[in-house]
Structure formats: C-alpha cells, structure tokens
Amino acid sequence: MKIGIIGAGHIGGALTRRLTALGHTVLVANSRGPETLRDLAAETGATAVTPRQAVTGVDAIVVTIPEKNIPDLPHDLFTNVPRAVPVIDTGNYYPQQRDGRIAAIEAGGLDESWRQQPGTPVYAADLDAAGVRRALSAARSERTAQWKAR
Numbered sequence: 001m002k003i004g005i006i007g008a009g010h011i012g013g014a015l016t017r018r019l020t021a022l023g024h025t026v027l028v029a030n031s032r033g034p035e036t037l038r039d040l041a042a043e044t045g046a047t048a049v050t051p052r053q054a055v056t057g058v059d060a061i062v063v064t065i066p067e068k069n070i071p072d073l074p075h076d077l078f079t080n081v082p083r084a085v086p087v088i089d090t091g092n093y094y095p096q097q098r099d100g101r102i103a104a105i106e107a108g109g110l111d112e113s114w115r116q117q118p119g120t121p122v123y124a125a126d127l128d129a130a131g132v133r134r135a136l137s138a139a140r141s142e143r144t145a146q147w148k149a150r
C-alpha cells in the first residue's frame with residue numbers, strides 16, 4: 001500500500017520504519033519540512049513530503065501529531081481525499097478536566113494498576129477524589145473487552 005504519515009516523532013518514525021520494512025510505500029511529513037526528514041528517509045526508503053503531499057494519492061493516512069497541534073494542520077487538508085481512504089489518528093482524545101480541579105489520589109502499586117484499565121469504573125470518568133477512590137475499589141479484575149483490546 002501507499003501510506004501517508006503526518007508526524008515523524010516516536011510513533012510516526014516507528015510506523016515509517018515498520019511499514020517500509022513490510023514493503024509499503026511511505027510518504028512521511030512533519031511540521032518543519034521534508035528537508036528535516038532526510039535522515040529518516042535515507043534510513044527507511046520513505047519519501048519525505050509536506051502534509052498536503054502525504055494525503056495525496058495514498059491508500060491510507062496516519063495522523064500522529066500531538067492533539068494540541070491538530071488545529072495547525074491546513075483546515076482543508078482532507079477535502080480532496082476520497083471517502084474510501086481510511087484516516088487513522090493515533091491521538092488519545094480523553095475527556096478534559098473542565099473546571100481545573102486536580103486531586104492526587106494514591107492508587108496503589110503496579111500490582112493494583114489493573115484497577116484503572118480501560119472499561120473499569122474509574123477509566124476516563126469525570127469524578128471527584130472520593131468518587132475516584134470508590135471507583136478504584138469497585139473495579140473487578142476480570143478483563144473487559146475494552147481492556148483486552150488495548
């Protein structure tokens with residue numbers, strides 16, 4: 001496949017290496033311009049391009065830039081991308097804390113970390129400190145489908 005990747009950091013770089021190694025044609029872009037991706041291109045055989053070029057004539061697109069930078073992308077970037085082309089965004093769009101309350105909660109050691117896996121009561125929930133404690137203690141260790149999918 002011909003795959004466009006916007007973002008050449010940890011994830012974009014790893015995808016560029018892996019997908020080219022698997023024989024795919026990769027177009028990779030960052031914010032600073034193709035000339036800054038010369039080393040990655042030389043290492044992998046990918047083509048360093050602009051974000052617009054990365055979404056042109058490709059079979060699939062991966063957007064892997066920090067969520068805060070998404071508004072910096074050209075607003076019409078996907079206008080001419082055919083509907084059949086999948087766009088994969090690696091961003092984790094978690095609900096934001098809306099009112100600025102921050103409370104540190106002691107949630108136990110690594111052996112207790114399953115209590116906050118996807119699908120548990122506390123996961124991505126908007127709770128106060130008491131609610132977080134209640135949700136952590138209400139967690140059950142059976143792996144939910146959402147948890148297994150991670």
Ligand SMILES: NC(=O)c1ccc[n+]([C@@H]2O[C@H](COP(=O)([O-])OP(=O)(O)OC[C@H]3O[C@@H](n4cnc5c(N)ncnc54)[C@H](OP(=O)(O)O)[C@@H]3O)[C@@H](O)[C@H]2O)c1
Binds near residue numbers: 012013067072073091
């Ligand atoms: N799904 C998951 O499990 C998972 C795990 C980790 C991270 N993530 C998410 O994946 C995304 C990338 O993470 P990362 O660790 O790879 O980030 P990173 O190492 O910081 O790399 C970010 C890349 O985005 C590029 N970029 C930033 N703004 C851009 C723009 N306006 N146009 C084009 N390229 C732009 C940067 O290019 P320059 O250097 O030229 O600015 C850089 O190559 C983040 O949203 C992160 O939250 C997801």
